[in-house]
Amino acid sequence: MALPDRSMYWVNRGEKGKTLIEAAGMDGSDRQVLAVVSMEEPVGLTLDYVAGRLYWISEYKESIETVKVDGSGRYTFPEMLLKDQDPVGLVVFENWFFWADAERLLSAPRSPARERQVLWNTSVSAFTVLHELQQQPGNTTACAPGLCSHLCLLSPIHPKGYKCACPEGMVLLPPGTCAELTFLYATPKKIFSLQVGLLGSAPKSTLVVDWPQNLHLQDVDWRRGALYWTDDEGDLMRFTWRSPRKEAIRTGLPVCSATVDIASGDVYWLTCDRTDIRVCRFTDMATSVLYRSKSIIAHLFLDWPRATLYWLEDGKPLQQMNLAGGEVQDAWNETWSRDIQITLDTESFSFLWSCKNRGLQSLSLAKRQRGTLKESWPYQLAAAYEPYLVSVNKTALLLWDQRTMEPVGAVTEANIQKVVVGLATPLETVPEPMTEPVTVPLLVTAPLPAARSTAAPAALETTTTTPPPLSCPRTWLPCRDGSECISQEYLCDGERDCKDGSDEEDCAQLCNAPGKFRCLSGTGCLEEQERCDGVPQCPDGSDELDCWKPTQDCARRCDGHTRCVPESWLCDGHPDCLDEADEQGCGKAGTEALGRPGSRR
Structure with a gap:
């Protein structure tokens, strides 16, 4: 399972009977334990990415458990399952739980009444909920086509938001190209x-x-x-x-x-x-x-x-x-x-x-x-x-x-x-x-004595040599002095990647070209489609300023603009943000929201 924050989540049934719910970046970075569930026999780990919460069924407790994706906010929904039920999966959508066993597909609200409903009397092995609010925002992934030749792994810690990887036995070369090892x-x-x-x-x-x-x-x-x-x-x-x-x-x-x-x-x-x-x-x-x-x-x-x-x-x-x-x-x-x-x-x-x-x-x-x-x-x-x-x-x-x-x-x-x-x-x-x-001739070694002596050599004539021309890989450019190559994506990005600094010179013409966005600091530019993609690439972060607009599935930002909640979750009496911004300023509008169709109440 993955979130827009480029993380994945799983159940780790480790050594000595220790069972953990863990998280890491999709590139394997920033691995951490979110919950220890050794006695719970967890089943059906699922993710509500809008709320930023993980849910799973505890067969031992016959309950549904939840924790926020940062490991905080652990909560139990007790007595959700039927007695001695053997569940095989779980899905959460807004205020409803859906789960299945070998004989039927069931649902129940998160409200105290917990009226279970049988949706289908049949054996179900896998299922999911398809709804507009369940879809992750489009065009926000850092893994754009062409960045990596084989595998592109989203990363929560990499400055570019992704990391290229290769099939086993191949090696990764710049810029994101996999090659056979020699x-x-x-x-x-x-x-x-x-x-x-x-x-x-x-x-x-x-x-x-x-x-x-x-x-x-x-x-x-x-x-x-x-x-x-x-x-x-x-x-x-x-x-x-x-x-x-x-x-x-x-x-x-x-x-x-x-x-x-x-x-x-x-x-x-x-x-x-x-x-x-x-x-x-x-x-x-x-x-x-x-x-x-x-x-x-x-x-x-x-x-x-x-x-x-x-x-x-x-x-x-x-x-x-x-x-x-x-x-x-x-x-x-x-x-x-x-x-x-x-x-x-x-x-x-x-x-x-x-x-x-x-x-x-x-x-x-x-x-x-x-x-x-x-x-x-x-x-x-x-x-x-x-x-x-x-x-x-x-x-x-x-x-x-x-x-x-x-x-x-x-x-x-x-x-x-x-x-x-x-x-x-x-x-x-x-x-x-x-x-x-x-x-x-300009590189000819001075005559050496027959025996390998370490004495200082005779004075040599100072000459200027011309090294062989630099061969750069495709999509890379040579620096002016010919000593190294850099990827095109580092051209005019505000950082000196060439030793002679030539990659940051004559940028005005490049940045004024159609389809380019100039960083506010004037230190670089990038492609227009990279603006407001969720990954700061300008040194001053200006490519991610003034980007957000409220939508039905992201109606309010909270927690320092690091998370958003859908409209149906505003003013429903259940804080979903760490700073509880989704339950502030409700008033009369909040009362109306409680009775609105599709709200979680």
């Missing part, structure tokens, strides 16, 4: 893509790169269509598969580990002496030191959805830092050895690792909770993206379901060195091997 895995000279698809479907493996020299896969920038790898000398390479071409990125020192921030395209990398964490900015490929350690850094991770770096440093707990730099903090109070097999799952915001004597372990950073996924784990952990986990051995790659820890797919391939998450990487064609790799 992993990339590499052998010494080849890179493959593994398209997973829906959970339970057979994964599909495709050769992406077949290179003459050895390569060490580092990461994939699926938004900009680029692969990053290093060669045997530690030179960092960027391969753009749409061209295809290879570029050598000048870093000055050998690179032993690198990862990409999908939002900005910046590359964060670890020097081969494992003491420096550095960054190459996508806009100009300028390199700077982000963090310098006095001990060995064994593993480097990048959580791009939360713009955070994590790493394991000898003698210290798990460390974290914002991508922009700044203070280093302990992310967890445990210290791991440098030879541990560990991976970051950015979807579940968790770390997974394997221990010889403790099996496969997990650490949820969101819940600050550690657990065991599998007590015995003889495999090499390679990558994870909920609900999937990838392991490798000498001859194959195994795909696992994290919830059941059972394998759901396998690929036969020897000598797999690394696996990375590619999300919606559209890798379909195999470029021909190049005997002479193409190198962009």
Whole structure:
């Protein structure tokens, strides 16, 4: 059951005989217990959305129970049912209850007389009341067509009033598009893509790169269509598969580990002496030191959805830092050895690792909770993206379901060195091997000594580079500086989403176009049909001002304009608003209302 406030309600018959009536947003958010009904044997939970009340039958008490949707105002209508009656459903309309058993459909008023009436002598398994006042207001849902490619879930806490979701096994990409999950895995000279698809479907493996020299896969920038790898000398390479071409990125020192921030395209990398964490900015490929350690850094991770770096440093707990730099903090109070097999799952915001004597372990950073996924784990952990986990051995790659820890797919391939998450990487064609790799002169790495030295490199000539053109998804727009893409819905909305602020410039012409509503603050505009839709979208909320007009089913607003009641409920002697506004100012008009047909008295 759902209300215009984007909530759903249900009976939860939980553990140890505890029965609860619960509520949550339709996206699963803001879950709360409204009533504990363990002894009542509740049947036929139903919702009167106009009054904002839930009703159910208590078989144990042989009564009808009610509570407001916020958990307050619990009330009992005693002795409503026939003796030893076995009800199967309940509906409430205005001042009447309707319920059924195996033999008949009955009704009774809520008044003290409680004169039961048999409406139909027949077996009824399901029924409802259809009436104009029972219909929820039209054109008020935040889930407009086209916002989400698959599922749109109404949300009471999301600023936009909805949340997009995907079928199990697919991943959600901006702007609300579901895509099949892709992993990339590499052998010494080849890179493959593994398209997973829906959970339970057979994964599909495709050769992406077949290179003459050895390569060490580092990461994939699926938004900009680029692969990053290093060669045997530690030179960092960027391969753009749409061209295809290879570029050598000048870093000055050998690179032993690198990862990409999908939002900005910046590359964060670890020097081969494992003491420096550095960054190459996508806009100009300028390199700077982000963090310098006095001990060995064994593993480097990048959580791009939360713009955070994590790493394991000898003698210290798990460390974290914002991508922009700044203070280093302990992310967890445990210290791991440098030879541990560990991976970051950015979807579940968790770390997974394997221990010889403790099996496969997990650490949820969101819940600050550690657990065991599998007590015995003889495999090499390679990558994870909920609900999937990838392991490798000498001859194959195994795909696992994290919830059941059972394998759901396998690929036969020897000598797999690394696996990375590619999300919606559209890798379909195999470029021909190049005997002479193409190198962009402005990005050529300075000559490195034969041995991997950490000495400072010779002074390099300052040059200006031109990064590859940004490829934006459909319905997204590039920022002026070409560093990122934003959704069209963020254009001229009063908030700077582009780093260069270009999404909030030249808005006057856009906002003055037909079909546009300009926010009163002048900081943005939106589509005219989004005005008075119940979801404030202007920063000042002006798109939801002066919208309400009284109707038969919403005759008076109350409780701070968060609820309304129908005309037939005004001045009927039963306060339905928390502030009792529906019973104020009645007078003579209220007396007339009591005798009006259709009133609840």
